[in-house]
Amino acid sequence: MRLRLFITVMGVLCLATGGQASIIFRPGEKVKYVGPGEEEISGSAQQIYDKAQEAEKQGNMGRAIKAYTQLLKKHPKDALAPGATYRAAQLLEFEGDYMKAAMTYRWLVERYPSSPNFDEAIEGQFRVGEMYLSGKKIKMLGIPIATSLDRAVEIFAAIVRTAPFGRYTARAQFDIGLARQKQSANDAAIQAYQAVIDKFPNDPIAADAQYQIGYIWYEAARLGTNDQAATQNARTAFEDFLFRYPKSEKAQQARENLERLQQKSTGDAMKIAKFYDKEKAYRAAVIYYGQVIREHPGTTASAEAQKRIDQIRAKVGPTALTPAVAVNEPKKKQVASRAPAGNPRPSFRNGDAEVAPLPPPEPDSNLPPPASLLPPTTTAPEPSPSPESSPAPEAAATPLLTAVCLLLTSCLGYHVGPVKPGVLRDVHLVAVPTFENKTLLPRVEVLVTDSVIKQLQQDGTYKIADQGNADAVLKAEITEINRTPARSVRGNVLATTEFNLTMHVRYKLEAHGGTLLMPYADVVGTTSFFVGTDVTTDERQALPLAAEELATHLVTQLSEGW
Known part of the structure; x- marks a missing residue:
């Protein structure tokens, strides 16, 4: 009996010594068993740090991580806390607990920005974020269950926010775009x-x-989206890329993508033009054929479009292709033939073709007759009637009434026309070749030139002609287009919600022989726009507004001299 009891006691002591288990007694609580390495770590910051170091030497990484974490919780302001935080993050990453490691690295850079391990902690976050971006899945109970692109975005966003000028910030911002692109969130990308x-x-x-x-816009255009802006945005982005980075290793691929986009755009415009051509909507067909010629000059499609335009004009005549709001020439002549001789109609600045004829006014019996119907004033006046034939007040009022009528009707033959500068008094026809573009934005010169031509037509002081028949040629260059922040997000000055857009143009006016009529002058157009999901698209949509204001200022200087 005693032998059995001795063996049992020795066995219990051996197990207790080998396992190093602990039984914790606390007043008012039940007895608690704590496994090896799970005992509560207490003491001063230095004591806890020493325990963590000892656990690392013994290879007990779990206990070391716990000790470093306890030091951070109990002594966050101690000088050892930043080092303990960084070491805990390193051990978590080594043990494969990547999300906790990233959170611990982030804790270090946010709570201890002056730590000597700040840059290493940013690098650790970036390393974990790249791991999740490359496809590493989130695990539950050790089993991969889902991708973690949102976790990657969260990590990269923390890097951008906490280290806005760091070594990995630009790459982290780029990786946010990659993650969103993998999620098919193209606007966010x-x-x-x-x-x-x-x-x-x-x-x-x-x-x-x-x-x-x-490439995002290219894929949208290639996959057959109905949004025609996708092709235009893709072309703009690739042209900007080639302009800024012509020696990039992706330059050749960008050129090939542009060629495919050109073929697609040409095919789409040509397809629409042929549809209207088949439906005998010739004016609409000519518009789309013209788009092919403007956007793809010198190509086979452009030659085909021009040939078809010539055939349509020969078939239906130029009159059928003019806008419906214009007044036909025979009707103009008919109206002019009804005008009374010696009293020509006032001219209009927009030209007769843009103004429909007015009906003849109804005569008003309460008004005196116009000057053209009054008796000639070059003959001697007839004798005044005697007092017996008419009352004296009416006889006295007749000469006064006649004088008022003459005064009011003596200027009917005059009209207020354009007040051109003196040097341009003999200029009536102006040629406007395409402006020279010295900015980084492609094809903006077409937009600005069209805006100026439309404004000249609307103003009416000058008529548009080709260079061979023009009295003067307007030559201009787009020198600068600026986008400056106007309003920032509250609490984040790096994020902008509204931009000001300014466009600068330098121009001169030359006579047909090359004589300088107006020296170089500068004109500016401005507008503003709010930022949505795509800054480039928002800026493109705001450009026509700036071009329109610029055209107004330019034409005003030409027609009025100021």
Whole structure:
């Protein structure tokens, strides 16, 4: 009996010594069993730190992580806390608990920004974020269950926020775009890529961001979206890419993508033109044929479109292709033939073709007759009637009434016309060749030139003609287009909600022989726009407004001299 009891006691002691288990007694609580390595770690910051170091030497990483975490919780303001936080994050990453590691790295950079391990902690976050971006899945009970692109975005966003000028910030912003692109959230991806270009234009990753913007729009156009802006935005993005980064390794691919987009755009416009041509809607067909010629000059499609335009004009005549609001020439002559001789109609600044004829006014018996119907004033006046034939007051009022009528009707033959500068008094026809574009925005010269031509036509002081028949030629160059922040997001000065857009043009007016009629002058057009999901698209939509205001100022200077 005693032998059995001795063996049992020795066995219990051996198990207790080998397992190093602990039984904790607390007043008012039940007895608690704590496994090896799970005992509560207490003491001063230095004591806890020493326990963590000892656990690392013994290879007990779980206990070391717990000790470092306890030090951070109990002594967050101690000098050892930043080092303990960084070491805990390293051990968590080593043990494969990547999300907790990223959170611990983030805790370090947010709570201890002056830590000597700040840059290493940013690098650790970036390393974990790249791991999730590359496809590492979230695990539950050790089993991969889902991708973690949202976690990657969260990590990269923390890097951008806590280290806005750090070594990994530009790449983290770019990776946000990659993650959103993988999620098919193209609007968010474009916005992230655009942020790389705006905030880090000199970083090499900005070239990749510009290409990715073009590629997103390229894929949208290639997959057959009904939004025609996708093709235009893709072309703009790739042209910007080639202009800024002509030596990039992706330059050749961008050129090939542009060629495919050109073929697609030409085919779409030609398809629409042929549809209207088949339906005998010739004016609409000519508009789309003209689009092919403007956007793709010198191509086979352009030659085909021009040939068909010539055939349509020969078939239906130019009159059928003019806008419906214009007044036909025979009707103009008919109206002119009804005008009384010696009293020509006032001229209008927009030209007779833009103004419909007015009906003849109804005669008003209460008004005196016009001057053209009064008796000639060059003969001697007839004798005044005697007092017996008419009352004296009426006889006295007759000469006064006649004088008033003459005064009111003596200027009927005059009209207020355009007040041109003296040097331009002999200029009636103006040629407006396409402006020269010295900015980074492609094809904006077509937009500005069209706006100026439309404004000249609307003003009416000058008529548009080709250079061979024009009295003067307007030559201009677009020198600058600026986009400046006007309003920022509350609490984040780096994010802009509204931009001011300013367009500068320098122009001169030359006579047909090359004589300078007006020296170089500058004109400016401005507008503003709010930022949505795509800054590039928002800016493109605001450009016509700035061009319209610029055209108004330019034409005013030409027609009125100020």
